[in-house]
Structures are given as structure tokens and as C-alpha cells.
Amino acid sequence: MRPAYHPEGLFGGNKVVSQTKTPSMAQLWHQNGRCPEDTIPIRRTTREDVSRASSVKRYGRKKHRSLPNPMSVDPDLLNESGHQHAIAYVEGDKYYGAKATINVWQPKIQQSNEFSLSQIWILGGSFGADLNSIEAGWQVSPDLYGDNYTRLFTYWTSDAYQATGCYNLLCSGFIQINNEIAMGASISPISNYDGSQYDISILVWKDPKEGNWWMQFGSDYVLGYWPSFLFSYLADSATMIEWGGEVVNSEPDGEHTSTEMGSGRFPEEGFSKASYFRNIQIVDGSNNLRAPEGVGAFTEQSNCYDVQNGNSNAWGQYFYYGGPGRNSNCP
Template identity: 80%
Template sequence: MGDFSGGRTRRGVLLVVFWMLGLISLSCAARLSVSKQKLQVQKHLNRLNKAAVKSIKSPDGDIVDCVHISHQPAFDHPFLKDHKIQMRPNYHPEGLFDDNKVSDTEKPKQRSNPLTQLWHMNGKCPQGTIPIRRIKEEDVLRASSVKRYGRKKHRAIPQPIPQPRSADPDLMNESGHQHAIAYVEGDKYYGAKATINVWEPKIQQPNEFSLSQLWILGGSFGEDLNSIEAGWQVSPDLYGDNNTRLFTYWTSDAYQATGCYNLLCSGFIQIDSEIAMGASISPVSAYRNPQYDISMLVWKDPKEGHWWLQFGNDYVLGYWPSFLFSYLADSASMIEWGGEVVNSEPDGHHTSTQMGSGHFPEEGFAKSSYFRNIQVVDDSNNLKAPKGLGTFTEQSNCYDVQTGSNGDWGHYFYYGGPGKNPNCP
């Protein structure tokens, strides 16, 4: 018999060599993949982070860049290359500056206090510039992909389930998204306003968020939905911390390919030099302590057709050009106000991510979170009380909403909750 041991040895050596070559090949591929991703991220950061006239370090670790108003991300849009910036709206809604004129006897004993943004402690941006929160590499890397950074996750929209309203809030009935809202529908709306109580809800998982906002909605509940949104949010995934931050969002195709948070894509044109989208709000409300709130107004300019955003009585932040939208180029068909959380637990179970203050509506002022002085803008550009105000929540044992009205707060509601509790699995 011949000696096969030498052949077996050679085959063994060859197998080891091939195995090592395979590992080297995989290692090279992995390094190339990481290198390609880093290049993509860097290119995206170069697009987002515009050259700054001045930079301000915020106490919370943010860097706010003061960017020349004509160099902001909006003007990356091909339709805005020759756009002339409109530095003020042609019209404000009628009644905007006198809707809170009430007698001293009607005023509440506890008035809410003014708010600011943390970065203001270390400086302001000069006139002719706008403040933009600088995006870091780790911000983009937290997203599922470079393309998806700054966008809401695309979700299929099912047929509306039977509810005391025609559609699900945020127009989704996807497991994980929970809401407690008030809404109006059935008319043409040209804007909405609310004063929103500001809290810092606790988020259990880093991929969850909690927000309080108003929605301006147009179109069907399919893939052509138009939405403009503004309010405050806590989103560790988007910002890398648990701070309460001012935010906006828009989409013209149900969150598929258009739109983004804040200034993370071209679209919204900012004109204000003092308020930074996505920057931390300070101070925030605390249980049985002083309460803080912010006033948000979105309305359609009757002359130009753009949708304008105002923060408080003093800050007209900018506008969404009308060409961004299909249905909202005319008017909105639904307005929503309220809270939303993302819950990452499957099969109807809940985490303890809080909405609003984390307390149920029946606890009332300084304990539960509120929206007050909620109004809509009608076709005559008048601010007026909403007619036929409805409410909706998927699971009232987890998050709930209760409406009311009085002389000073007009139409208002308390909302929110703790999520997981003995009555909420």
C-alpha cells in the first residue's frame, strides 16, 4: 500500500491556507465596507453642516453654527436655487395678538413661565445668519442608514380600524406607536395654534421616543399623505441624549422619501437668528413645581401660499414653501394636537416610556401635561376655537386624553401617561 499521509498533510495545509485567505478576504471586505460607510457619512455631514460665520458651544454639548441665511440646507433643493427669501409673512392670522386678553379675575393664579434654549447661555447668532445644530458622525451612525438619517421610519398604512374617528393618529395603526390626541376634521383648515406644556419624559429604550406636537394634515391616508408637524420631543436615537428639544417635521408622501426633522434636508426655509431647530429647551416643567409651556402656530399665508411657523409671540421662524406639497398646497383636511410615543415591546406589551409628564390626565395642573388655547385658522385667516373636537387613544390604560374649556385656557386638554403599569401590560 502507498503512503497517503503526505497527501493528507498537503491537503490539510491547503485547507488551512484557503481558510486563512478566506478570513483575510472577509476582513478586507469588512474594512472596505466600514471605509465605504465612513465615506458616505462624511459626505452627508459635509452636505448638512454648512460653513459657519460663528460657532457656539452649548452647555449640553451641542455646537450651534451660525450659518449665512442664504447658505442654509433649504437651498440645496433644485426648485429653490433662485428662490428669493421672504423675510416676513404677508399676513398673520387675525386675532393672534389679542386672543389672550382676558380680565384679571379670569387669569389663573399660576401663570406659565418663559422658556429659552440652552445654547443662548453662551452667545447669540449675528443678524443675517440662522442657528443650525451641528450634526456629528455618531448622530448619523445611530440611524439604520445614511439615507434614513433624520427621517421617520417608513411604515405601511393599514386600512383604518373602526374608531370614533376616520383615521388613526399620525395615520398609522402600527404596533408600537401610541397616541393621546385631540383632533378636528371635516372642514378646510389653514393653520393651527396651541400652547404646549413642556416636560422631560423618561424614555426606557434608546430606540423609543416621546413627543408632543401639532399635526397639519392633508390628503388621503395612503402614500400621498401631506403632513407639517411642530412641537417638542425627547429622542435619544436622533439626538444622542434625553434632552427635551424643539422640533419640526414635514412629508409629502407619508414619510416615504420626502421630508425630515428640522433642517436635516432641503425644504423648510428659516429666517430667525435666535431659535435653533433641534436644540434643547430649558427649563422644563416638574411634578408639583413651576410649569413651563411653549406656543406654536402654523398658518398658511393667504397671498404666497407658504406655510409659516411661529414660536411664542416673538419668533417667526420661517416657512415651508407651498410647492413642497400636493394637498397642503391648498389647505389641510385634519388638525391634530397631542402626544405620541414609540413603544418597542412586541405583542401588545409596553415599556415604561412616558408620554407628557408620565401622569394621567385626571391628575390635572402641575401633575399632568396639557395643551391649552388650541385654535384653528379658517378660510378668512381668522383664529377660532375648533368645532367638533374629538379625542383618540389606542389604550387609555397606558396613555389617555381628557378635554375641557374655560375662559382663560379656551379649549384645552390634559393627556399622557406612564406606559407600563398594573393596568397596562
């Protein structure tokens, strides 16, 4: 299959074009060759991968309650879930996709059962048990992959991470059509503090004809799609879009984790030091890709991880985000 339509503005027109030159991004497995035509690359699942999971049933799935609701911050829920975020978001309208260019780093992870990710969330429904979510970005997750490499990933759920959905291709759901990019494979090169910067572009949009949600990586790679029948609310449209970072703090009752988000630096340090999302856009009901209106910012503990929105001609709507976790102001 191929999408019947791409969003208007994707290949010019009203697209915001950055003046920043972005070096080409590769995956390390490309050093060993490519997949033949009519096949797709699938990251091998090893016995060790499965043994790290809490159970075979939970392998490849997020823990429950791992989604930020900027409209309602419950301290008890924060402590229970251990997930913390620094995000920009829009809500209240009907959205048919989202796009962003995401700065790529390799944050340090304190505990093997913690992770750090930077992603786009496409959300439908309430933040209760019926939440629908499509997610895509990069992550470092020793528990899932057995190492500290930065990897491209996707996720989906139709019941708030309870029984449906998974990462990448670890369950049925996301249907890959591309034979050049592997889900869950490591990304190279990685940004350096006060040095060379690298980023990836991700677009997720709803095909107005077929109704499936498609994902594109960079300007050339349509990776695959989530069939509309997977979802209830997202079968129609999304009601909230979120962009940003998430970490797991596995010791919420003790000292704060030192797991980094983004580059591990706070937003105020700016370009080449703090991590960024630039050219954040939404797909509207007319299938137009455009800058979002009324962008909000949210974080549970700004002294641990923070976010700062901005706007410029070169980067359109953007934000810096992240932080080191435990520090003198985040004990």
C-alpha cells in the same frame, strides 16, 4: 422673506387670553451667545448622530406609518408600527393653520430607539401613501439627538413619511429666517411634578397671499416657512388638525414600553401633574384664529396613555393627556 399676513386675532381681538403667567422659555445654547445678523443657528450634526440611524438615507426621518388616523383604528397596523398617541383633533373642514400652548416636560424613555413627543399636526390628503403633514412641538429622542433633553422640533412629509421630509433642518424643505431660535435645540426650563409649570406657544399658518406655511414660536419669533411647492394637498389647505402626544413602543409583541408621554401621568391628575395643551385654535378660511368646533379625542390604548378634553374661560379649548406606558392595567 416675511409672511405677508398673520392670522386675524393673533394680537388681540378674538384671541383667548390665559390668566396663567408663563415664565420665559430659553434654549440652553443661548448661554454661549447668539448668532450674528443675517445668519441662522443650525444644530451641528455629528458622526455619532448619523451612526445611530438605521441608514444614512433614513437619518433624520420618521419611520413609516407614524400618524394616528382617529377615523380608522387597525390593531394590526398598531402592532406593526409601534406608534401610540393621545390626541385631540378636528376634521372635515378646510383649515389654514393651528395654534396651541404646550406644557413642556422631560418624559423618561425606556429604549434608545424610542421617542416621546408632543406636537401639532397639520394634515392634508388621505392616510395613504399621499399624506401631507406639517408637524411642530417638542420631543425627547435619544436615537436622533444622542441624549434625553427636551428639544424644539419640526417635521414635514408629502408622501406619508416614505421618501420626503425630515426633522428640523436635516434636509431641504423648511426654510428658517430667525437667528435666535435653533431647531432641534434643547428647551429650558422644564415643568416639575407638583411644582413650577412651563409651556411654549406654537402657531403654524398658511400665508393667504404667498401660500407658504409659516411657523411662529411664542409671541415674538417667526421661525421660518415650508414652501407651498413641497406639498400637493397642503398647497391648498389642511383637512385635519391634531394636537397631542406620540410615543414609540418598540416591543409591541412583548410587554409594553415604560416610555412616558407628556409628564408620564394620566390626565385625571390635572394641573401641575398631568401635561396639557391649552388655547388650542385653528385658522379658518377667512384667516381668523378661533377656537375649533367639534373637537374629538383619540387614543389607541387608554390604559397606557389617555386624553381628556375641556373648556374654560382662562384656557379656552384645552386637554390633558399622557401616561406612564406600562403599568398594572397596561402590561
